[in-house]
Amino acid sequence: MKIKFWGARGSIATPEPENMHYGGNTSCVEIRTAAGEVLIIDAGTGIRKLGLSLLQDPHFSRSKKGTIFLSHFHWDHIQGFPFFVPAFIPGYHFKFYGQFKMGGRLEESLRGQMEHAYFPVRLSDMQSTLEFHEILEETVYVGDTIVTSRYLNHPQGCFGYRIEDQDGIVVYCSDTEHFPNTLDKKVLELAEGADILIYDAQYTEEEYLSKVGWGHSTWNEGVKICREAGVKQLILFHHDPTHNDKFIAKLEKEAQSEFPNTIAASRELELNLQNKRSLSPPSAVELKTHVYLPGELEERGDILIIRAPSSLSEFSSASYREKVLEQITPRFNHIVVDLEKLKNLDSAALGTLAAFMEKVQKIQAKYYLYRISDFNREILEISRFTHFLTILDDLSILQKTS
Ligand SMILES: [Zn+2]
Numbered sequence: 001m002k003i004k005f006w007g008a009r010g011s012i013a014t015p016e017p018e019n020m021h022y023g024g025n026t027s028c029v030e031i032r033t034a035a036g037e038v039l040i041i042d043a044g045t046g047i048r049k050l051g052l053s054l055l056q057d058p059h060f061s062r063s064k065k066g067t068i069f070l071s072h073f074h075w076d077h078i079q080g081f082p083f084f085v086p087a088f089i090p091g092y093h094f095k096f097y098g099q100f101k102m103g104g105r106l107e108e109s110l111r112g113q114m115e116h117a118y119f120p121v122r123l124s125d126m127q128s129t130l131e132f133h134e135i136l137e138e139t140v141y142v143g144d145t146i147v148t149s150r151y152l153n154h155p156q157g158c159f160g161y162r163i164e165d166q167d168g169i170v171v172y173c174s175d176t177e178h179f180p181n182t183l184d185k186k187v188l189e190l191a192e193g194a195d196i197l198i199y200d201a202q203y204t205e206e207e208y209l210s211k212v213g214w215g216h217s218t219w220n221e222g223v224k225i226c227r228e229a230g231v232k233q234l235i236l237f238h239h240d241p242t243h244n245d246k247f248i249a250k251l252e253k254e255a256q257s258e259f260p261n262t263i264a265a266s267r268e269l270e271l272n273l274q275n276k277r278s279l280s281p282p283s284a285v286e287l288k289t290h291v292y293l294p295g296e297l298e299e300r301g302d303i304l305i306i307r308a309p310s311s312l313s314e315f316s317s318a319s320y321r322e323k324v325l326e327q328i329t330p331r332f333n334h335i336v337v338d339l340e341k342l343k344n345l346d347s348a349a350l351g352t353l354a355a356f357m358e359k360v361q362k363i364q365a366k367y368y369l370y371r372i373s374d375f376n377r378e379i380l381e382i383s384r385f386t387h388f389l390t391i392l393d394d395l396s397i398l399q400k401t402s
C-alpha cells in the first residue's frame, strides 16, 4: 500500500514560501492499495495535482477508475474537485463515498460549489461517470480493500476512515476534536492496531484552549490515541494556516519526543506500507481482518491465527473472549494463538485460553500456541496446559501439513 500526501493543510490553502516544506494545499491523500486500486481521501486543493499525476500513470490510464472518500463537505475538503482533470474526461469512472445526510448532501455539496454564481463549469459538464454512495457507519469494499467509516467529533459531522488491505492498515482521522478527560471511542475503534494514523493535529495545546468546539485536535491527543490503540506510526495532519514550516517542524520534534515514530505530513510525502509479517512470506499470505478486536485475527486457508493483544485485561475480558469464540468455526482445522505480545500470562488469561480450547475440541480442530515466552512456557507446564495442546516454534510446519 502506498500513501501520498497531496494536501495536508487545514482550513484554507496557504501557498506562501514559508510553508513550502509542509505544503499549502488542503486535504487530499492518495492511497494505492496492494491490488492497485486508486483510493482518494478528500478533495481539497491537493487533488488538482493528484489528477495531473494520475493522467501520467499508465496503470490508471488503463483502469480509468478511482474511489473518492470524503470525510465531510467543508470547503477545504471539496474545493479542489472542480480542478480534477480526470473527472472531465469521458470513459473515466469515479465512485464517491460520504456521509448520508437528509437531502442528498454528498452530490449536492459538489454540485453546489460549481453553480454558476461560483464557477463557470457545472458538475454536470464533467464527462466522466460520477457515482455517489451515501453511507452510515459501515464497511465497504473496494476490490479486496476494506474501508470502514466512523463519525468524528466535528461541526456538521465528519467521517474517519480505516483502510486495510494485505499490506496493512491506515487510518484517516482529520477534522476531529478530542473530548476532555477521555479518548474518543470511535477514533480508538478505527485506530485499533493500525500501522499508520493520520490525525488532526491543527492546534497546540495552548491554542486549543481558545478554540474549544471548533472541531480540531492536537498532536498530544494523537499520541494518546496511538499509545492506547497500539498504532505504529503517527502522521500529524491538517496543519493550521498560521503555522509555517519552522513552527510545524518544532511541533513535529515535540511530538517525536513523546512518540518517536511521528512525522508531520509534508508536501508530496510518500509512505510505503508493506507489513513484513513474520508468520510467512507476505506475498504468500492472504490476510483478511474483518473483525475489530484488540489484537488481530488472521485466516490462512484452514488455519485461524488469533494474535493476542498486548494487554492482559483485554485478552481476559468477556467481550474479547466472546468475539473470538464466534470466529472459531468448523471450517478451520488448526487454531493458533500467537502470544508474542502477551509475555506474562495470568490466571484470567489462562481462562481465555481454556475457553478457546473447549471450542476447538468441539469443532474437532487442533490447538496450538505460538511464540511463547519462557515465562509463559513455565506457566503452561505448571498448569498442565501442555498436555492438551501443541507449542509451535515454527508456523510453516503447519502450513505444509494443511
Ligand atoms: Zn478541514
Ligand SMILES: [Zn+2]
Pocket (backbone or CB within 6 Å): 072, 074, 154, 175, 215
Ligand atoms: Zn471541517
